Amino acid sequence: METDRIRMEDIRSALSAAGDPWEAGVTSLSSLSLSEQKNHLGLNPPEGETTLEEIASKWESIEASIKSEAISAIGAPSAYDLRNVAGKNFVTPIRDQKSCGSCVAFGTVATVESQVRLQYSNPNLAIDLSEAHMFFCHGRDKGATCNTGWWPNEAFDAFKAKGVSEEACYTYDSGLSKKDCSGLCSGWANSAVKITGYTNLTGKVADIKNWVSTKGPVCACFVVYQDFFSYKSGIYKHVSGGEAGGHCVTIVGYNDSQGYWICKNSWGTGWGEAGFFKIAYGQCGIDTWLNHGVDGIVNTGWHSNCHVVGLWTIDQDRNAWAYFDCVGGWRKISADNDNIFFNMLAQLIAAKAAGRPVNFYEENSVIKQLYVL
Numbered sequence: 485m486e487t488d489r490i491r492m493e494d495i496r497s498a499l500s501a502a503g504d505p506w507e508a509g510v511t512s513l514s515s516l517s518l519s520e521q522k523n524h525l526g527l528n529p530p531e532g533e534t535t536l537e538e539i540a541s542k543w544e545s546i547e548a549s550i551k552s553e554a555i556s557a558i559g560a561p562s563a564y565d566l567r568n569v570a571g572k573n574f575v576t577p578i579r580d581q582k583s584c585g586s587c588v589a590f591g592t593v594a595t596v597e598s599q600v601r602l603q604y605s606n607p608n609l610a611i612d613l614s615e616a617h618m619f620f621c622h623g624r625d626k627g628a629t630c631n632t633g634w635w636p637n638e639a640f641d642a643f644k645a646k647g648v649s650e651e652a653c654y655t656y657d658s659g660l661s662k663k664d665c666s667g668l669c670s671g672w673a674n675s676a677v678k679i680t681g682y683t684n685l686t687g688k689v690a691d692i693k694n695w696v697s698t699k700g701p702v703c704a705c706f707v708v709y710q711d712f713f714s715y716k717s718g719i720y721k722h723v724s725g726g727e728a729g730g731h732c733v734t735i736v737g738y739n740d741s742q743g744y745w746i747c748k749n750s751w752g753t754g755w756g757e758a759g760f761f762k763i764a765y766g767q768c769g770i771d772t773w774l775n776h777g778v779d780g781i782v783n784t785g786w787h788s789n790c791h792v793v794g795l796w797t798i799d800q801d802r803n804a805w806a807y808f809d810c811v812g813g814w815r816k817i818s819a820d821n822d823n824i825f826f827n828m829l830a831q832l833i834a835a836k837a838a839g840r841p842v843n844f845y846e847e848n849s850v851i852k853q854l855y856v857l
Contacts, residue, residue, distance in 0.1 A: 489518045490725040495711045497792040498724035503806030512754035514714040521713050526585025526633035527730030529704050536730045539769040542706045550766035555740050557690035564697040565737035572607040574598050575736050578759030580752035586628035589619035591732035592639040595703040599778040606812035612651040615661025640682045646839045647676030678782040679823035685775040689701045695777045702735040720763045783849040792836040808831050817852045828854045
């Protein structure tokens with residue numbers, strides 16, 4: 485069993501023997517002790533689920549078939565990158581989980597953040613959800629700690645049932661300091677984002693590609709080996725060192741010609757390709773262990789500083805819609821009663837004419853409250 489980190493020269497020697505598929509070097513994690521490196525992981529399978537050892541023992545035997553399936557998949561384009569969809573970046577910035585086994589929170593939150601941008605067709609949408617809320621509140625309810633880690637299915641269940649607040653409501657640094665839910669702001673439910681559900685794509689490589697290219701990112705978990713902490717660039721393939729643990733990230737793209745997934749990690753920009761990495765199809769269980777896509781975002785909550793881009797009505801009682809730049813889509817004006825309907829319509833008309841921003845609250849895509857700023 486490995487008791488400490490492996491030497492850089494050993495990694496580079498192994499890479500040379502493998503044809504140098506990727507570059508190893510000094511990263512934000514490479515100089516840490518093995519125990520400290522492991523603190524930056526955090527996947528913890530509950531009893532009855534597939535274990536790290538089971539994935540580690542089988543991924544090499546199915547790697548070739550997974551690669552073949554991925555490249556021969558019909559329907560999806562041969563390459564796709566959510567960071568560059570016709571010049572638009574739908575992926576939120578790299579975060580840093582620091583020395584806490586909270587990768588499940590970061591992997592699931594990153595997946596949902598990009599899904600929000602995609603659902604609203606707005607790559608510039610300011611969306612920053614609270615990993616602290618997810619991990620130190622929802623995760624803690626399930627027994628998760630920085631030392632034990634967590635499980636993505638339970639995190640997605642929490643996203644659906646309870647939602648996750650904005651980062652400002654409970655910052656990650658505050659969560660690391662408190663390590664409980666005491667730092668969560670009192671009005672968190674007003675800004676919480678919920679999902680409609682999630683789909684299990686585990687081991688369905690063609691479906692993962694189709695999902696990424698047509699719907700959004702895919703949360704993925706895999707076996708981390710010691711050489712991975714020294715990854716700087718290239719297409720990662722395990723070449724040296726023992727198992728360090730399980731880790732969850734987000735698949736945001738792929739490339740068939742070179743056979744790799746593009747993933748967003750949560751170790752800051754001082755690791756990998758400014759926080760991202762490429763990993764070969766079939767490697768380390770990345771596409772055969774806990775792959776999930778988010779079905780959709782529940783359109784309920786407050787939106788701030790939005791501009792009315794368009795208004796549309798039809799010759800029916802109380803049937804009018806407004807298009808907002810902040811959500812990149814149409815929202816129906818509540819038809820609960822005439823007074824509310826005509827009052828909000830008048831405010832929207834005035835706001836559009838004057839170019840004034842508005843704050844509005846929507847419930848399942850219906851505008852329920854409105855304030856002109």
